[in-house]
Amino acid sequence: MRETKFKLYLSHPFRSRKRLRKWELGFEERTGVPLINPFYEIIGNNSSERCRNIGVVSRDISQIIKSKGVLTIVDGSLSYGTIQEMVYSKLNDRPVYSVITNGSHDHPWLKYHSNKIFRCLGDFENWFTRDCPYCKEDKMHVININKKLKTEMFECGCGKTWLERTK
Numbered sequence: 001m002r003e004t005k006f007k008l009y010l011s012h013p014f015r016s017r018k019r020l021r022k023w024e025l026g027f028e029e030r031t032g033v034p035l036i037n038p039f040y041e042i043i044g045n046n047s048s049e050r051c052r053n054i055g056v057v058s059r060d061i062s063q064i065i066k067s068k069g070v071l072t073i074v075d076g077s078l079s080y081g082t083i084q085e086m087v088y089s090k091l092n093d094r095p096v097y098s099v100i101t102n103g104s105h106d107h108p109w110l111k112y113h114s115n116k117i118f119r120c121l122g123d124f125e126n127w128f129t130r131d132c133p134y135c136k137e138d139k140m141h142v143i144n145i146n147k148k149l150k151t152e153m154f155e156c157g158c159g160k161t162w163l164e165r166t167k
Contacts, residue, residue: 020037065094070089072085
């Protein structure tokens with residue numbers, strides 16, 4: 001994986017961690033973009049200890065603030081943390097890219113806290129890894145979405161940053 005300062009925080013339900021870990025490692029390999037996965041990054045594989053440790057909330061919020069955005073997975077599994085991480089991301093002006101696979105993509109609370117909603121991981125990955133129009137070799141990444149101005153700000157590993165109008 002190439003070295004990059006661009007990192008996304010991966011927010012997802014505890015029950016989905018093993019399935020999503022396989023996708024996460026493949027995504028990192030394909031894109032070169034590391035995902036901060038709180039179930040593995042902060043205290044390793046001991047997820048049961050993580051759920052009992054109240055201090056983990058401060059560490060997760062700190063990781064969200066350090067990230068360029070948050071990829072949230074909403075798949076129908078109960079997850080208090082995932083929803084809270086969406087809220088903290090919004091409050092800290094981090095773009096939230098939500099993959100909502102349980103059919104709730106039109107829920108007003110999810111729409112409010114998401115900058116962009118996808119129905120599957122493949123759709124997110126295709127959108128996220130579009131080729132840079134300047135260098136044609138690297139992948140561009142959205143770093144900000146302004147719904148009022150209908151713009152998206154992108155950056156690329158080649159050093160270019162630019163705005164595009166959305167529909």
